[in-house]
Every structure is written in C-alpha cells, then in structure tokens.
Amino acid sequence: MRAKRMAAAVLVAGMVLSSLTGCGSSAKTETGSSADTVNADGTPDLEMWGVNEGYLPVEKGGDVYNFYKDLTGVGIIQPYVEWNGGSNYQQLLNLKISAGEMPDIFLPVNGMEGDLIKNGALLDLTDLLSEKAPHLWNSVPERVWDIVRSYDPTGEGRIYGIPDVRPFTPYTGMIRQDWLDTLGLSMPTTQEEFVEVLRAFKTQDPNGNGAADELPTGGRQDAKWMDHLFAMYGVALQEGAPDWDIYDGELTYSAVTQNMKDALQFIHDLYEEGLVDPETLLNDKAAWDGKINSNRVGVTFRFAQDALLYAESMEAATGVKPNWVSMPAVNAPGYEGFYTTKQINGLAWVAKNTDDPEKIDAVMKVFDAYGNPDYWADFYYGIEGMHCETVDGKKKQKADDKTTQQKLVIMPANSLADLDFKIQLYEDMKTDDRAWAIDEAIKAMEDVQPYGKVIAGDGMPSSVYNGYADILNRTLYVEYASKIITGEYEIDKFDEFVEKWYASGGEQVTKAAREWYQKTLQ
16 A cells, blocks of 8 residues: 555656756755654654754764754754745655655645645544644634645545644734934824824934934835735735735625725835835845835834834844834725735645554654644754853853754744733843843734734645645736836736736636635635
8 A cells, every 4th residue: 555655656746846947956965865763762753844044964973963863862863955935945855755755754745745635645534633633623713723634635524734824913013112202292093193203203213313214114026025915905015925815795805995996006006105114115134124124114014023123133234223113004994904814824744654653653752743832843943052042040042053053943932822912022132231122022012912813814735826826926916016016017916917817717626715715614
C-alpha cells in the first residue's frame, strides 16, 4: 500500500516539476533522505522542512537537534533549503518527492497538498489528533478544524494538515498620537474627522522641523499596505489583497463591490489633495519604511506588534520617540468599517504517509508538543547562548546571526499562539530603556481587537482559483486600482474592471468560492 502511495506521489511531483522554470538554487548542506533512524535510546528521528531564510541547518547530533529531542522525545533534522520566496523550496521539495524521499513533516506551498492527498501521499490525521496530539487538537478552534476538513479534495472531510492559525486581529491602522497631541487634535472617529487630521498633518508641521515634508498617510506599490483606507468602506482586504466576505447577502470578492468602488474614489480624492504620499504606488518596503522611520508619516497600516519595531527604529534614526497607537476602524458614510481578520492562513504542516506505527507516533509527538502552551516559550527562545540569553532572571532573544544560529523550525509563536502569549513575550522583553516602545506595541495589540472582523472567506482554499492565476495574483485589480487612485482612469472605469473580471474567470471563481462556503460554513 505504501509503495503505491509513494509511486503516486512521484508522479504528482513529476507533473509539478514540469511546470517549474529551471531557477538556480544553493544549499549549505546536502538535503539527504528522509530520516528513518531510531537512536540507541529508542528515540526516533524525523526530517522536517520549513522556511529557512539563511540560518544554519539542524543536523543530527547538533545543538538544536538535541534541544528538540529533549523537549519532544523526537530528534528533528532540518537540512538547509533556500527559501527564495518559496520558489526554490518548492522546486527542491518536489525533487525529493519524485526521488521517493519526501520529508516526514513539511510546509506545503502553493496548494501542492491537494494532489498529494488525492494520491494518498499524506498522513490522514483525522483519527490521530484527539488521541495522540490532544494539546494541538484543543488549541485549534473547532471552526478552524472544520475549514481544514474542507481542504480534503476527495470530499470526505478528512484532516491532512495542521493549520496556520492566528486567533486574534493582528493588523491595524496606526497613527502618531504624539502628532495629534502636538496639534491639539483628538483621535478621529469619523471619516470627516480623519480627513481633517490628514490635512493638519500635512500643513501644520507636526514633526516640528520647519519643513513641509510630512506625508499624512500612504502605502506601497500594487495598492498594498494601505488597508486602513479601504477598511472604512467594509472592504475585506489583507495586506492589499482583496478577499471574500458577505455583500448584498452573498459571498462576493470584495474587489468587485460598490464598497471597493467608493473606497477607490475616496483614496483618489486623498491622492489628488496630496494627503497620500505621491510615491505610494512606487514604494517598496524599504522605501516606505524609510519614510516612516524618518519621522515623516502620520498614519500607516501595520501589524500592531510592529509598533515596537517602528518606535525603536525611528528613535535610532532621528532621536525622536514616536507614540504609535492603534486607530479605531473609522466608518465611511453609509458603511461599517473594520479591520480584516483571518484566523486561518492555510496549512503550516503536513506529514508523509506511512504504515510504520513508530514513525506515526513520532510525528504525533511533535504535533502535540507544537500545540502545548507549556512548550511555546521554549520553542520561541530556543537554546541558551545561541538564540537567547538570561538577563536579570529572564530569557531574552539574542540578535539574529545567521552565521552562528541554527534554524528554529518549530515556532508556534508565529502560527498558533494566542494574543495572551504574544503579549507575555513582549512583557518579558522589557528593560528600562525599551519599556516605552514595548508598552506601545502591547497597547496597540490590545486596542485593535474590538475593531477586527473575521471575514466569511477566512480559510478559503486557493483551489477555488485553479485555472485562473491572474485572478489569484490580482493582476487586473492592481492595474485598475492603481490607475483610478492616480487619476489615469476615471472612477467609471471601475465598472469596466468588474465586467472584465467576471468575463476572465470571475464567474467560475465566484461559483467555486460560494460552493466552498455553503459546504463548509453554512
């Protein structure tokens, strides 16, 4: 049975590989074969693949290997696989699968799990989780497990993966409270008040340098990271990518709604008045971050926890201690604003199918430890001396050093832990000189929670876009949204965009999305 499954997986990998371009790759070590070792002390080894952006690999007998072995009872090996946005990772993973050397546990990318499930190559976790990984089973909301069941392409509703869960609202519009205080302004609670604040930021020199260099608000290329402006109109959006929610009683792609049309008109008006950075649609991350950290930006859109990063970066660059705070979700006239929340962001882990009960037990030990809150801090801080150090009786993360640090591949703090755990991590980071910035981040994380809304399309599988890559990649949307914002297109061109979107596959994608929603969540 296992041989047939793996033969099928080889065929799947071959098909995927045929669609990949021959991009180059580099590795710090040979990837090796999937770990089948049982050590002299009876503990097994597993090979685990995840994101590694330049850190050292985890090798058998090494410090991190032994750290995981002591913590979970399983030795974890993670060869270095260049991530490169996921493209190199996917190429090398498919090569391993085609060679019959699938890792024991790995991060699936770009929907690859669908064909692997259909061909029996992934371990069915449905009946194993509650028995052998109860901590994980209980750490994930039941609603999220229901969504994971919908990812089963066979239609049987089985669970083949561990979800990437974020059980709180992570994103927020952020505003300079110190600028508001300097100008004697209150926190805006209506769209009209918000616009007046932007005008004041532009004209009244809140950074106090005597130059008219303030950028009231803005974002990045492809109309990304300016979600706070769309949020006023109830547009489901994450990092600039339109998403799915209920509009006029039906699940609908937010990019083709009246909400979006009105939001784009509003943002265009801000752009025309100079209240949006004129280089917004040219900014890459470095450019926009540079403007923020040079004490020029009044309102931005970020992870709430990034208040710490931006506060300390600005102080280092300018000597100014900014006060970044979460801005309440403002309502545009006739609309109810919210910050889009998605509790599930695809799958974090899947496991290779096997009939070996010892290997299955080892996989489930790792998954159970991953879901156990008692271990989350251990997984986060890693090894004393390599990843962290103890200062005044508290563990502190050390600065990143990819030349000396082995990768911590199991990191529930990023894909499972709740807000209380996140806040506790920030509390533990406090020192006298950092307390002001850490307190800002904690307050921002707490304050945004009432303004988050879990959208109806939360957890929707990428398979609804199968055959329509341009829609998945937002190609048409980005073109029209960018040109409407800058004034190259009049707002009436939005109706042309909607017609083209539906004609180029939008009807089929909408049908698939609604079928998924009805089957999964209604």
